[in-house]
Amino acid sequence: MSDQRTLEESGLPELLGRMTKDAAMKYNGGIARLDLVKGHPEFVNQTYGLWDRLATEQALRLPLIQRPPFLVARVGTLKTEADYRQSLTVTDPVCNISKWAGDITGKSAFTASIPQMEEDVEFVWASNEELGYPNGATRIQSYEAGLKLGWKPCLASDAYEIRRRYLNQPLGEWMLIAHEPIADSDGLPKVFRVEHHVDGLWINTNYGNPDNVWNASLPSPALSLKGLDTFFAFFTKITFMLILLWK
Secondary structure, eight states, X not given: OOOOSOHHXXXXXXXXXXXXXXXXXXXXXXXXXXXXXXXXXXXXHHHHHHHHHXXXXXXXXXXXXGOOOSEEEEESOOOSHHHHHHHTTSSSSOOEEOHHHHHHHTSHHHHHTSOSSOEEEEEEEEETTTTTOTTOEEHHHHXXXXXXXXXXXXXXXXXXXXXXXXXXXXXXXXXXXXXXOEEOTTSOEEEEEEEEETTEEEEEEEEOOTTOEEOSSSBOOBBOEETTEEOOBOOOOOOOOOEEEEO
């Protein structure tokens, strides 16, 4: 679960301050360059960016059971299929819906996945390699590995919740969401994925047959945490890089 302490209670600002001071004292660039750093108009924003990158890297070094949430989202605020589609038109930047994602969004199985109550959900991700499959895994194997960690699959609608919040997704990354597949108009089982291409941020789909093998090094589906329970959603980032996203 997320740390419920305030920043002041955590003592982290003071600790980071001491670490920054120690790093500055040992910096080989000298006073003149440190003074230039201090005067840079993007000092604060770029420092935040460095913290984000280091936090992400350190999280991936932790054992899966200790991995902090990839994303925390309030779900249940959107009530209809139209709400979910509309939610991606008001983000900055705007997110795109592929024709395949639009197809399964229009199915009754998607509507059935819409939460009826509001709640905070924490999503986590892992690669198939981390889940014990260095040569890749089928969708069923990936899901079962997540379940053994106490994670639960996402709802199909969670893909939109992730897409509309994950706006800083790295270019070229794509994640599979671990949810029950939805049959498209051709009767083929599909799962959602979120991706960032040169033409923007997208919600798309991937074949979700039980025996489809997903890459080992891509993130697995994403996962989420609700209340005291840990849930998960798989992606290929198939994040499930295959990264799996669980909730």
